[in-house]
Amino acid sequence: MSSTDQFGELLQAYALGALDGPEREALEAHLAAGCPECAAELAEARWVVSQLAYAAPEAAPSDMLRGRLMQIVRSEAVAPGTSVTSIGSSKPAVPFWMWAAVAALLLVSLYSFWNARQLQDQIRDVNERATAQLHSREKIEEELAAARQEAAQVKREADILADPSSVKIAMATTAADSGPLQANWNPRLGLVLSGSKIPQPAGSRVLQLWIIPKTAGAKPVPVQIERPDENGTFVMVVATPPETLTNAKALAVSEEPAGGSPQPTTTPKWVGGVSLFPLKSP
Numbered sequence: 001m002s003s004t005d006q007f008g009e010l011l012q013a014y015a016l017g018a019l020d021g022p023e024r025e026a027l028e029a030h031l032a033a034g035c036p037e038c039a040a041e042l043a044e045a046r047w048v049v050s051q052l053a054y055a056a057p058e059a060a061p062s063d064m065l066r067g068r069l070m071q072i073v074r075s076e077a078v079a080p081g082t083s084v085t086s087i088g089s090s091k092p093a094v095p096f097w098m099w100a101a102v103a104a105l106l107l108v109s110l111y112s113f114w115n116a117r118q119l120q121d122q123i124r125d126v127n128e129r130a131t132a133q134l135h136s137r138e139k140i141e142e143e144l145a146a147a148r149q150e151a152a153q154v155k156r157e158a159d160i161l162a163d164p165s166s167v168k169i170a171m172a173t174t175a176a177d178s179g180p181l182q183a184n185w186n187p188r189l190g191l192v193l194s195g196s197k198i199p200q201p202a203g204s205r206v207l208q209l210w211i212i213p214k215t216a217g218a219k220p221v222p223v224q225i226e227r228p229d230e231n232g233t234f235v236m237v238v239a240t241p242p243e244t245l246t247n248a249k250a251l252a253v254s255e256e257p258a259g260g261s262p263q264p265t266t267t268p269k270w271v272g273g274v275s276l277f278p279l280k281s282p
């Protein structure tokens with residue numbers, strides 16, 4: 001039978017002078033019998049105790065040992081400087097090095113606590129900074145995506161305007177406060193609708209483009225919504241119109257509530273007939 005199984009914890013307490021009663025007697029009898037393993041274990045335990053003043057948190061003693069130390073501290077607090085008669089006369093005197101060990105334990109505990117708090121603060125700081133960076137990165141990516149989309153639109157607009165196969169559709173208006181719109185529709189590249197001196201619709205209302213199909217009785221097909229800017233400049237780029245140029249009879253633009261409508265809710269303010277031949281003066 002391994003003696004360290006039986007006396008392991010007791011040897012630590014014994015090395016600290018915290019063992020008494022039958023346990024102490026049994027261990028001393030066992031040591032007197034000359035068990036080499038326990039002798040070696042005791043020597044190591046005494047060395048550990050002597051090193052406690054420099055110990056790292058990992059070297060904190062077991063719960064049992066801690067409990068015994070606290071017992072001694074309490075009994076000493078009850079009767080400081082006197083012999084501990086209430087506990088029993090067999091109680092060994094508390095050596096000075098043990099007080100150093102207790103003080104070291106308290107220091108280690110305090111340091112561990114303080115260290116854990118510091119670490120928590122640091123982790124929170126790092127998390128907060130990481131979150132802030134993530135948000136600012138997401139914002140930059142959104143802005144970049146918007147800029148890319150805008151650049152792609154501008155390029156498409158320029159390509160449509162420059163392409164000789166684009167069909168120009170003049171969209172006259174009956175409104176006295178507004179300029180005309182002009183559409184440029186390319187069978188391959190899509191449609192650009194633009195104009196200047198276009199007043200902004202009230203509130204969040206929008207201008208919506210419709211395609212009127214050639215098929216008799218067909219309803220206007222909703223295309224896209226847009227608002228002019230504060231200078232009255234209006235540009236709408238439609239990459240893939242929902243109807244082909246050859247099937248379209250006319251284009252119309254009406255003012256609609258925010259988000260657009262499935263079919264026109266107001267009389268179109270701009271209308272233009274689609275002619276597949278270059279426009280001529282009337």
Ligand SMILES: [Zn+2]
Binds near residue numbers: 004035036037038
């Ligand atoms: Zn032994």
